[in-house]
Amino acid sequence: MTGLLAYEDSRGSGTPVVLVHAFPFDRRMWRRQQESLARHDVRTIAVDLAGFGDSRTMVRHSVDQHADDLVRVLDHVGATNAIVVGLSMGGYVAMAFARRHPERLAGLLLADTRSSGDTDDAKQGRAANIERARREGSVAVFDAMTKAWPSAPDPAHVAEMRAIASDQSAEGVIAALEMMRDRPDATPRLAEIRVPASIIVGREDELTPPPLAEIMARAIPGATLHVLEGAGHFTNVERPAEFDAVLLNLVHRNSD
Numbered sequence: 001m002t003g004l005l006a007y008e009d010s011r012g013s014g015t016p017v018v019l020v021h022a023f024p025f026d027r028r029m030w031r032r033q034q035e036s037l038a039r040h041d042v043r044t045i046a047v048d049l050a051g052f053g054d055s056r057t058m059v060r061h062s063v064d065q066h067a068d069d070l071v072r073v074l075d076h077v078g079a080t081n082a083i084v085v086g087l088s089m090g091g092y093v094a095m096a097f098a099r100r101h102p103e104r105l106a107g108l109l110l111a112d113t114r115s116s117g118d119t120d121d122a123k124q125g126r127a128a129n130i131e132r133a134r135r136e137g138s139v140a141v142f143d144a145m146t147k148a149w150p151s152a153p154d155p156a157h158v159a160e161m162r163a164i165a166s167d168q169s170a171e172g173v174i175a176a177l178e179m180m181r182d183r184p185d186a187t188p189r190l191a192e193i194r195v196p197a198s199i200i201v202g203r204e205d206e207l208t209p210p211p212l213a214e215i216m217a218r219a220i221p222g223a224t225l226h227v228l229e230g231a232g233h234f235t236n237v238e239r240p241a242e243f244d245a246v247l248l249n250l251v252h253r254n255s256d
Contacts, residue, residue: 026053051172202231
């Protein structure tokens with residue numbers, strides 16, 4: 001397996017914050033966090049996971065392979081370790097990174113994600129979305145996902161995310177759906193994490209609801225849980241100020 005992920009490096013100071021995007025998007029979903037952290041001279045590295053954005057020609061079949069891709073980026077930019085931030089699918093990759101490369105992990109933020117593997121019902125949903133992507137493309141998968149958003153999402157947020165989703169290839173989306181379907185249960189290994197960790201979830205997140213965030217917060221020693229009121233599944237877009245405050249606090253905890 002060769003190749004380097006496309007990434008955007010702000011070249012700020014201190015331990016870099018690696019931003020790992022959700023499905024089916026790319027690094028553009030982190031623009032608010034990149035701008036916010038730049039004002040504090042915090043270095044961010046936003047990546048396009050294999051199959052997405054400018055990494056669309058790369059193919060990966062497991063969360064472990066995606067996690068190893070992050071290490072190659074760190075090696076390329078000369079970073080010893082990083083604070084890894086993952087939202088939804090990005091959280092699956094972040095947890096695999098923590099398991100496979102604990103010596104490269106300086107801090108961890110998991111947002112709107114879950115540590116458990118797919119249930120049978122979830123796997124059926126993945127299969128339906130795979131067929132949807134084949135027939136109608138990536139944006140149709142996004143449209144199906146929005147049914148699990150809060151009852152009245154901000155139309156501007158939906159339009160923003162839909163535009164990013166529409167740029168993704170069906171092939172990349174299908175590969176990611178298969179990867180998520182087959183990922184292992186990460187819960188048993190969370191207790192091994194020994195770095196500052198924060199968990200964020202939207203109060204109205206129906207895809208990965210607060211009880212699942214509570215499981216991760218209890219399992220990771222010293223983790224803090226933050227439930228953002230009025231937010232659904234994409235807390236970094238829906239509640240950026242609150243999200244950024246949690247992230248900056250994690251950065252400061254890492255530097256203490």
